Structure formats: structure tokens, C-alpha cells
Amino acid sequence: MALWKARTVNGVRVYFSVVDNAGFLIPGIAPASFTSLLITPNDAASLAMAVVPSAQRGGVYYCDVPAVFITANGVGAYGLSLGVHSALPAINDETLLEVEVTVNDYDQLTVPFDPMTLPLSEKIWIGDELLKRDLASVEAGAAIHSLCSAALKLVSRFDSRVGRTYRTDGITLQMTQMPIFDPNAIPIVELGEGI
Secondary structure: EEEEEEEEEOOOEEEEOOOOOOOEOOOOOHHHEEEEEEOOOOOOOEEEEEOOOOOOOOOOEEEEEEEHHHHHHHHHEEEEEEEEEEOOOOOOHHHHEEEEEEEEOOOOOOOOOOOOOOHHHHHHHHHHHHHHHOOOHHHHOOOOHHHHHHHHHHHOOEEEOEEEOOOOOOOOEEEEEEEEEEEOOOOOEEEEEOO
């Protein structure tokens, strides 16, 4: 059996072909004649998958590996145990193939690891770097409803009379919020949404 894989929106599609002793493709094998088991790189989990015949080429079959399974188990060399046990045509074959899965093979994972598995020292370092970052380096591209704009209101010039928040230079306007007045209360009772 030959093996190749393709990227899909929902994970990875693993194609394989079944050939006879002369090297010719064998079409028409019933999906129930196949057994297919994907084993994770660390041998901690496995996934039984349905095998589907290709509608485009007889003798070519495939099974889909959902992205959620890959996300849960990481990238690397997966083992694919394939079995074909068919009476018509008469086939009795088992093979183990390697399926190398990388972050470029599927769409639903853009980070090849779970950030929660980082060592504590690395998590602390990331937090420290975020807290040390100068707002001046990101304020120009910051959205109104961003953490940067909220922090600017705390540490930069803010004119409460007109609801204006300025960038770190104290001159460039970052956003304006409409002051809402109540004559029966303190002059400004709230600020409207940032614009």
C-alpha cells in the first residue's frame, strides 16, 4: 500500500492505494473490509477511522484525521495501521505506515503547542515582557476597543470634560468618548463607547 496525505479544512486526509502483485490498483474493495487505526506519536492514544473509496480513482482510498485529534495529540510521526480483509477480491493484508503531520498540514491549529503546557518560568517571562512593553510602540495600530487603548486612558493624558484619550505624546488623539451628564449628579456620570 502506498500512502500520501492532503491538507483539508477539518484536518488531514490520508490517501492510500491498494495494488495487486503486478502493481495494478485494486478497485471496488468494500469500506467494511478495511480496518484503520491511527496511533499518536507518543503511543498515548489512537483513533479508529472509516475508510472511504475515492470517487475519482478506483483502487485509491482515504480516511480523514480530524484536526481536533491532531490538536489534542500534537504534530509528529503518527503510525497508521491499515488492514484489508476482503473475500472479493481476495485480499488479506496488514501494514503499518508512517504519517508525518506538521503544523502546515491542517488549518485549525496555528500554534503547534498548547501554551498552557509551557513551563512556569516561560509563562512568567511572557507576562513580564507584556507588562514592560511601551504603549508608544503599539498605540498607532491599536483598535479603540483594545487593551492598549484602555491602558492609555490610565497612564496617558485624558481630558474628562470632553472624553478624549491621547497617545503617549500627549498630543495625538487616540479616541473620544461621549460624556453623558446628569444634572442631579456629579457632572459626568459615565463615558459612552470609544470612537
